[in-house]
Amino acid sequence: MTERLRVHVDPDKCQGHARCKALAPELFELDEYGNAHEAGDGTVPPGLEDKAWLAKSNCPEIAIDVIEE
Amino acid sequence: MSDASPPAAHPPVTDWVHDFDHTDPQWTEDPFPIWDELRAASPVVHTERFLGCYMPTTYEAVREIANDTEHFSSRRIIVRDVRPEVARNAAPPITSDPPVHKPAKQLLLPPFTPDAMKKLEPRMRAICNELIDGFIADGKVDAAARYAKYIPVRAIAHMLGIPESDSDLFINWIHMILELGIKDESKLLQAVQEMSAYFSAHIEARKDKPTDDLISYLMNAKDKEGNPLEDSHVLGSLRLLLIAGIDTTWSAIGSSLWHLAKTPGDRERLIAEPGLIPTAVEELLRAYSPVTMAREVVKETTISGCPVKAGNMVLLSFPAANRDPKMFPDADKVVIDRRENRHAAFGLGIHRCVGSNLARMEMQVALEEWLKRIPDFQLDPAGAVTWSQGTVRGPRQLPFLLGKAM
Numbered sequence: 001m002t003e004r005l006r007v008h009v010d011p012d013k014c015q016g017h018a019r020c021k022a023l024a025p026e027l028f029e030l031d032e033y034g035n036a037h038e039a040g041d042g043t044v045p046p047g048l049e050d051k052a053w054l055a056k057s058n059c060p061e062i063a064i065d066v067i068e069e
Numbered sequence: 070m071s072d073a074s075p076p077a078a079h080p081p082v083t084d085w086v087h088d089f090d091h092t093d094p095q096w097t098e099d100p101f102p103i104w105d106e107l108r109a110a111s112p113v114v115h116t117e118r119f120l121g122c123y124m125p126t127t128y129e130a131v132r133e134i135a136n137d138t139e140h141f142s143s144r145r146i147i148v149r150d151v152r153p154e155v156a157r158n159a160a161p162p163i164t165s166d167p168p169v170h171k172p173a174k175q176l177l178l179p180p181f182t183p184d185a186m187k188k189l190e191p192r193m194r195a196i197c198n199e200l201i202d203g204f205i206a207d208g209k210v211d212a213a214a215r216y217a218k219y220i221p222v223r224a225i226a227h228m229l230g231i232p233e234s235d236s237d238l239f240i241n242w243i244h245m246i247l248e249l250g251i252k253d254e255s256k257l258l259q260a261v262q263e264m265s266a267y268f269s270a271h272i273e274a275r276k277d278k279p280t281d282d283l284i285s286y287l288m289n290a291k292d293k294e295g296n297p298l299e300d301s302h303v304l305g306s307l308r309l310l311l312i313a314g315i316d317t318t319w320s321a322i323g324s325s326l327w328h329l330a331k332t333p334g335d336r337e338r339l340i341a342e343p344g345l346i347p348t349a350v351e352e353l354l355r356a357y358s359p360v361t362m363a364r365e366v367v368k369e370t371t372i373s374g375c376p377v378k379a380g381n382m383v384l385l386s387f388p389a390a391n392r393d394p395k396m397f398p399d400a401d402k403v404v405i406d407r408r409e410n411r412h413a414a415f416g417l418g419i420h421r422c423v424g425s426n427l428a429r430m431e432m433q434v435a436l437e438e439w440l441k442r443i444p445d446f447q448l449d450p451a452g453a454v455t456w457s458q459g460t461v462r463g464p465r466q467l468p469f470l471l472g473k474a475m
Contacts, residue, residue, distance in 0.1 A: 015421040018183055022347065033178040034426065057409040058351075060417055 005044040006067045007052050009036045013063035023058055024051035036063075079118065079252075086110040090118050091148065091361065091384055092251055097458045101401065104389040112373035119148050121381040123366070124389075128397075128413070130373040131390035134364060134383060135418040141364035141383060142166050143420060147460055148363045148382045149251050158301040160309035163420060170419060176290050176298075177306060177423045180228070180283055186430040189224065193431060196223050197438035205442065205471065209449055212330075213323040213467035220435050221318035224427065225310060230282025231271060238267070243316050251459050261308070268307045272300065283310070310424075318428045320359035320463020321414075322435045327464050328353060328403060329436075330448050335405050340444050343437060349405040350432045355412035356403045358388035359463050362416060387413045388462065445473045 007027050009020070016034040020027070026048055028036050044052045044066075056064040082093045085103050090096065096103055107114050108126040115123050125131045134141050143164055144155045162173035179185070200219055204210040222236040242260040250257030271284055279285045287303045329336045339346055364383040371377070391412045394400040415422035422428070448454065452468025 015418065016178065017415065017421060018426060021183060030182060030184075032182070033175055034182040054408065058411060060411045060413055060415075062411075 003068045005049055005052050006042040006069055007038045007044060007055065008042050008065045008067065009038055010063045010065070011035070011037065013061045015061050015063075017060050019058045019060070020055035020064060024048065024055040027052055027055065042067075086114055087116070088118065089114060089116045089124060091386075092458055094458075097456050097462070100388070100462070101392060104386070104392055105401075108389070108393065111375060113375035113377065115381070119150060119382055120152060122148050122384055123372075123377055123381055124384040124386060125372060126386075126389055126393075127373065127395065128390040128393040129395075130375075131385060131387065131413060132417050133372050134385060135413075135416060135420070137370070138167050138170075138419065140366060140368045140370040140377075142367045143170075143364060145365045145382065146363050147247070147251070148384050149254075151254055152382075153254060153257070158299065158305040160305045160312070161302060162306075162423075163309050163313065164305075167419070172293050173302075173306075174419070174423065176287070177310075180286060181423055181426055183426045183430075186426045189228070189427075190430060190434060192227055193220070193224060193434045194438055196220060197435055198442070201438065201442050208472060209468065209470050211452075211466055212326050212446075212469050213319070213464045216439070217322035217326065217435070217463075217467070218319045220322060220431055221315045221428075224318075224431055225314040228283050228427075229271075229307065229310065230280050230284055239311055239315060243312055246312060247316060247460050248458055264308055264311070265304055268304055269300075272303060313422070314424050314427065316457070316461050316463070317359050317424075318431050320457065320461055321354060321357070321428065321432055323464040323467055324357035324359065324462075325350070325353040325432060325436060326439065326446075326469075327448075327454065327467055328357065329440075330446055330467075330469055332403070335403070336440070336444070338405065339436070340440050343440070345406060346433055346436055347429075348407070350429060350436065351410050351412065352403060352405050352407045353432075354414040355391045355397065355407075355410055357463075358391050358412070358414040359461050360414070360416075360422075361386045361388060361460050361462070362420070363460075387416060443471055446471050447474055 014035050018034055020036050021030050027039055029039050030036055052066050056066050079090055082088055082090050085106055112127045112130040113123055113125050125134055143166055146164055162170050165173050200216050204215055222239055223233045226233045242264050245256040245260035275285050287306055290298055339349055362385040364385055366377050366379050366381045369379050392400045415425040446469045449468035449470045454464050455466040457463055457465050
């Protein structure tokens with residue numbers, strides 16, 4: 001059984017490149033300035049694990065954590 | 070201005086590591102081997118040119134500097150032969166440091182979110198097709214001069230609410246500021262004055278008759294205390310949007326088309342799999358990043374083990390960082406389906422390009438519409454590709470033959 005994943009955006013590091021929103025729109029939301037935060041509590045629904053890792057590995061500010069629970 | 074310095078000729082470079090010059094013709098033509106040589110020598114190199122200037126050569130050193138606003142100021146963001154006096158409200162927020170930077174940046178961000186850009190997309194597609202209509206029957210075209218250039222100019226004119234037909238005026242100011250202005254201060258000052266007069270007239274007109282555009286948006290914006298922005302702040306930000314929004318994306322679209330013209334395999338793949346275009350855009354941004362920024366060292370410090378001294382400028386080359394093989398496997402190759410790509414084409418840290426979502430949308434639309442209508446094209450062997458010099462690198466002449474090769 002696969003582990004459950006949770007994504008988290010560090011708001012102090014995020015600069016609004018919005019790569020996560022482009023690559024994993026189900027997992028991230030943008031505020032009125034275009035800065036990102038995780039959708040809901042960040043839980044990654046089954047099947048979207050790849051997108052979570054993809055978002056993390058494309059964030060230029062290294063602002064995204066993927067936590068294995 | 071009669072006391073401005075005359076244009077200076079730079080002696081050719083013979084020792085890149087100790088005497089680099091980003092305006093040298095060799096750098097303009099093919100900077101990539103030069104960056105590799107500098108990176109092999111040291112994470113930070115120095116030149117006595119430009120009154121003293123460092124250049125970080127690795128991705129890590131570039132990141133360190135971009136994130137260090139205590140030792141590195143943005144009050145001067147172009148490496149020039151001279152150090153013109155620092156103007157208040159030069160072009161906020163790109164020329165601002167903390168704590169002034171954040172509120173100035175937050176003002177500009179809402180009109181440039183991905184959602185706001187989606188609303189602009191139909192107009193962009195129409196612009197691209199109008200441009201293509203203008204040359205497709207000729208069988209050949211200068212794709213830099215007749216396509217790539219006009220896409221960002223018209224987009225930003227559309228957003229600012231100024232006539233798209235004034236495009237050539239804007240293009241000329243930008244050429245004077247970013248290219249001629251590196252060595253001839255009088256050209257820089259003349260362009261800034263003309264630009265300010267142009268925008269002042271548009272601001273005045275909107276005082277009586279507000280409009281639904283970015284100029285009115287800035288005029289109505291309030292600072293933290295709830296006061297309207299000073300006219301000089303509005304003017305500075307308008308200058309920034311016009312300068313930063315145009316030859317940057319023009320260069321990125323031009324470099325992308327240049328790559329596709331000489332790489333039929335990538336072109337055919339993107340035509341077969343248009344869904345890959347956004348990924349390819351990121352890789353083209355990495356491999357051919359147009360924008361090099363600058364900082365001024367205001368306090369002595371150490372970067373990647375190298376001491377840097379106050380008073381020097383820093384050539385903050387995001388394009389060189391994006392070619393660092395430590396950060397990117399096969400850094401010297403264009404891998405259009407590269408999955409992991411933390412490229413720094415839009416900068417790192419608090420000065421991340423305000424227009425990055427606009428630029429991405431323009432590049433994507435420009436490539437999609439071009440490939441739909443012109444699937445086959447190649448460099449015209451009878452013409453020459455030329456590249457811009459200095460802070461923003463991209464093709465300025467890009468002669469193509471359109472249609473299947475005979």
